């Protein structure tokens with residue numbers, strides 16, 4: 001089977017809510033020492049995004065969306081401990097990351113946190129539905145270089161801007177670089193928020209953090 005076919009099979013297992021197959025593919029990818037980041041992005045993430053589209057189109061109902069997310073999470077729980085660290089043990093910087101308050105979407109944020117760890121950053125993952133004040137407090141306490149804020153809902157994206165507004169209010173805006181992520185985030189939103197950048201996937205997130213800290 002070609003790599004592309006394998007990614008498609010994974011994606012279909014998620015769309016069909018077939019946990020047994022999805023887990024089998026996750027284990028195959030680990031056993032075969034495949035590039036797990038690509039397996040996540042091109043297989044599992046592609047599948048769950050399609051589930052989201054089907055839900056939006058009314059083909060799926062909320063329990064199916066939730067089941068798809070649960071299957072994806074179970075597979076990630078298998079894969080993530082096997083993501084090899086690609087860096088030495090020297091810390092390349094400190095990142096505090098969270099999904100903004102009101103928003104429980106955690107899958108993408110967790111993947112980004114995992115990838116950053118694999119690339120040698122110290123990552124404090126505060127979880128999801130995290131208040132603006134808490135994100136800023138933790139960034140100060142952990143002496144973060146970077147604050148990453150995830151939002152998957154158009155209604156919660158405004159919280160990303162609130163993080164930067166609070167930093168401005170506290171005169172801390174030059175102390176941290178703030179990066180944004182999540183499906184609805186665009187370049188123009190990043191500019192509107194005066195954030196330092198955004199990334200559409202975990203590999204680009206690592207590149208972004210590296211470029212901001214190398215400056």
Ligand code: B12
Nearest residue numbers: 052056103104105106107108148150153154181182201202
């Ligand atoms: C899975 C899912 C869920 C799961 C979440 C489970 C979990 N633990 O995360 C469940 C079922 C719980 C859920 C609930 C809801 N969901 Co939902 N969900 C999704 C879905 C299908 C996939 C999201 C996902 O995991 N994608 C896979 C990951 C890998 O991709 P990602 O999140 O985009 O992350 C990548 C990048 O964005 C980036 N990134 C992400 N975060 C960050 C952070 C930083 C700092 C950086 C640099 C990069 C970065 O890198 C990641 C890795 O590649 C999306 C559809 C979609 N297209 O996004 C809908 C979607 C986001 N959900 C939606 C909605 C409406 C809801 C609900 C309101 C439904 C309801 N009526 O209850 C609730 C929200 C409740 C709440 N208060 O938060 C809508 C949002 C519409 C909108 N425009 O606002 C979407 C778009 C579905 C749709 N097409 O309509 N959902």
